[in-house]
Amino acid sequence: MRLDDVEQITLIDRLSFSMPWPESAFRYELTSNPGSLLWVAEADLAEGPRVIGSIVVWMILDEAHIATIAVHPDYRRRGVSKQLLAVALRQAIQQGATLATLEVRAGNLAAQALYRRFRFEIVGRRSRYYRDNNEDAIIMTVRLNQPAAPGQSYLEWLESGGYANASQDSSGSAIVLKGGAS
Numbered sequence: 001m002r003l004d005d006v007e008q009i010t011l012i013d014r015l016s017f018s019m020p021w022p023e024s025a026f027r028y029e030l031t032s033n034p035g036s037l038l039w040v041a042e043a044d045l046a047e048g049p050r051v052i053g054s055i056v057v058w059m060i061l062d063e064a065h066i067a068t069i070a071v072h073p074d075y076r077r078r079g080v081s082k083q084l085l086a087v088a089l090r091q092a093i094q095q096g097a098t099l100a101t102l103e104v105r106a107g108n109l110a111a112q113a114l115y116r117r118f119r120f121e122i123v124g125r126r127s128r129y130y131r132d133n134n135e136d137a138i139i140m141t142v143r144l145n146q147p148a149a150p151g152q153s154y155l156e157w158l159e160s161g162g163y164a165n166a167s168q169d170s171s172g173s174a175i176v177l178k179g180g181a182s
């Protein structure tokens with residue numbers, strides 16, 4: 001993620017959330033939060049690259065907290081968020097994360113399905129957490145230092161694409177991931 005990308009990321013956020021992050025929040029993560037991992041997905045279009053999704057992960061000691069992830073509505077269900085989550089979790093593990101956590105709206109079944117693909121499980125609930133409609137937050141976690149499949153560490157499972165759906169992913173235009181630590 002680069003400062004040039006922030007305008008498009010903010011637009012995608014507005015299309016994706018009832019309480020989107022302001023542009024200044026992405027700028028802060030990019031320029032001033034050393035514990036932030038930020039990635040964008042770009043579609044490689046004939047007219048040039050276009051930012052179509054992003055993820056921000058906060059590294060807090062050995063915990064990777066998924067702060068936000070969103071994909072442009074025109075590019076959903078093509079495996080973009082799976083690629084974003086995979087690259088960010090891989091980097092988090094390489095930086096010492098042993099646990100990943102997140103909060104998700106109780107009614108956001110699409111996102112919960114995404115996280116379940118990555119072996120996240122529900123571990124708690126925060127009542128009336130979201131201020132706009134008093135919706136509950138579901139807390140989900142996955143241990144990154146335990147096997148994800150028999151004889152396979154979580155990192156090995158990630159790198160083997162264990163979360164993917166071979167019949168659907170990578171359809172359409174090529175997706176390029178760009179980012180890393182802030």
Ligand SMILES: CC(C)(COP(=O)(O)OP(=O)(O)OC[C@H]1O[C@@H](n2cnc3c(N)ncnc32)[C@H](O)[C@@H]1OP(=O)(O)O)[C@@H](O)C(=O)NCCC(=O)NCCS
Binds near residue numbers: 077083115
């Ligand atoms: C949630 C979101 C990031 C998913 O992005 P995406 O690129 O469309 O997701 P993918 O194509 O990578 O799909 C990943 C998995 O998520 C699940 N999923 C995604 N969209 C879904 C939907 N509409 N209904 C059910 N499951 C869905 C599926 O399990 C899917 O895997 P599969 O296609 O192999 O079955 C996207 O819908 C979005 O930006 N939503 C608004 C923002 C948001 O809710 N962010 C999460 C906040 S906690």
